[in-house]
Amino acid sequence: MxxxxxxxxxxxxxxxxxxxxxxxxxxxxxxxxxxxxxxxxxxxxxxxxxxxxxxxxxxxxxxxxxxxxxxxxxFIDTHVHYPQTDMIASPAEGLLPWLETYTFPTERQFEDPSHAAGVADFFLDELLRCGTTTAMVYCTVHPQSVDAFFAASEQRGLRMVAGKVMMDRNCPDFLRDTAETGARDTEALIRRWHKRGRALYAITPRFAPTSTEAQLHLAGELARSYPDTYIQTHVSENEAECAWVRELFPNSRSYIDVYDSYGMLRPRAMYGHCIWLNEQDRVRMAETQSAAAICPTSNLFLGSGLFDFERADQAGVLLSLATDVGGGTSFSMLQTMNEAYKVARLKGSYLPALRMFYLATLGAARSMQLEGTIGxxxxxxxxxxxxxxxxxxxxxxxxxxxxxxxxxxxxxxxxxxxxxxxxxxxxxxxxxxxxxxx
Missing domain, CATH: 2.30.40.10 (Urease, subunit C, domain 1)
Known part of the structure; x- marks a missing residue:
């Protein structure tokens, strides 16, 4: 400095x-x-x-x-996948086939630390070129992908949040951990990187369908043991995904209730997408100070749906904007604002420019409980x-x-x-x- x-x-x-x-x-x-x-x-x-x-x-x-x-x-980007940099703008008919065809094969390459380091360097330079100084970043299931990312971030002196994806089912064998190894690797990474310099760690179950109840239980235990860490995952992005969650967790009231039942709704919890929530879900997010990362370019690209700003505001949900690369089609938060404005109009709301810039700066910092530090x-x-x-x-x-x-x-x-x-x-x-x- x-x-x-x-x-x-x-x-x-x-x-x-x-x-x-x-x-x-x-x-x-x-x-x-x-x-x-x-x-x-x-x-x-x-x-x-x-x-x-x-x-x-x-x-x-x-x-x-x-x-x-x-x-x-x-700018602060609250939901982005650095391993998906090389597969941005990949064609697919929807979220689930897109994951199977492009995402999982691309993430397999991150078992190679040198590959992970090269992508991390490019990814961070691209963020900075677009004016993004902080991001909440998904790595892969490989711990070395987290090490590579934080090493590159530390070299540049950046305030970054990241975490190893946890996945122990409904994914290829080459990307699968177990409930125990996922938790053990996550805890080791927390101890190695959380609050080292400007690095902050996020406990990162990919999304409920790719984690067993045992893995979600251990993720919740980690969240309680390390209350100043972050939690990041996906929720209610796509209607087919929501239907899948209902099949996998028949005893849960809703998709977000799955996470709530394991203690993962709390301050510093960031939920990507939040499109198909109901009113009770939104109220529960507001009560727990869990935040929504709105990903308009990704939601339009994958045909997932339109975020409802009006209902989220009525419930008092903490909001921020995110690129969600590589489902998102641009690293630029300005381009993300462009699409957020159109999404709001299609849902009958209006987003003034002042509010869009707020959501990309102080609004994101507040969502991350970092007001006074950044934003x-x-x-x-x-x-x-x-x-x-x-x-x-x-x-x-x-x-x-x-x-x-x-x-x-x-x-x-x-x-x-x-x-x-x-x-x-x-x-x-x-x-x-x-x-x-x-």
Missing amino acids: PNTLQAYRGSLLHFLADPAFSAGPNDSHVWHEDGLLIVADGKVQAAGDYATLHATLPPGTELHDYSGKLLMPG NFAVGAEADFIVLDPQATPLLQRRTARGVSLEELLFALALLGDDRAVAATYSAGRQVHARVMT
Whole structure:
């Protein structure tokens, strides 16, 4: 981490609350059209108006001038599979055949540590190129896939959450662990990586159909033994999958009730998709502070369904956005916002741009119980931030030149932007990506 003061000038945006539940239109966020972000030892020291803060800088402070560009906290992707990087955009008729045809054979290669390391390097560089500074990441069943991922993340100084997939049935033999080995490997990885530097561990049963009751029981025991770890898995993504769960767990009230019965609904539990939930499921998630990772590009690609923002909000569920690569079709959180907006419209809801950017920053941090650590420019927060360029493409430049409000600027970035809009990415105050100009 840098040990000297750094200052960054540009338009500054960060969030204080969910725009959907704020008392006034400007209560949810802080916006300085000409702002200054001050970073010391990898953490935010101050963020505010340039004219006010510039005078407080000690003589000789290095000033990075991003005037005309937007500085905001780095994006947070709460559900993504790094082993699926090489199979993104693979055709299939639905979720279950897609898993069998592409996912499982691709994940088999991660028994080779050198292969895992190579994919981890590419995956992390791609995240940073798209402005994502934190992600909740699924590895494979192989412990060495977790070691490779965290080693690559540690080398870059990133705040990342990851875990070994646990699968002891309904999967190929070459990817199958047992209830005992899955739990034993998971515990060893927790002890090796959880809270080492900026690494955090997630207990990761792939999804209920690929775990026996014995494995889910042990996963729940691990969650109780290590309460500050994360839990990540899938729930209610696809109607055929939900029907399968009803057959496998006939005594459970619902799909998410399967996890609840093993003690896996709690703070720091992240559930991918959450499309086919009922009202009782949503209330239970809110009660337990379990969070939903909304994966619009994946849900559209696989034809899984449309997330219901209105009903989730009525229940008070913690929400965030996620790419879900490789079911998702882009690493870009801007592209993910683009599809989330359309999903909401198709369900009869409207997502303002301010809320989409909230869900990709502070909303995700709150879902992960990491507010104050990442997600906004609070004093003392880790200085993970990005620089967005409203003139990155000719079309963006033309559209944003005609914008009359912050909402219009953000909406254009969400609907027209992609990795090209990310001019630079910083992690703990250190530049980890800079766009190559052509």
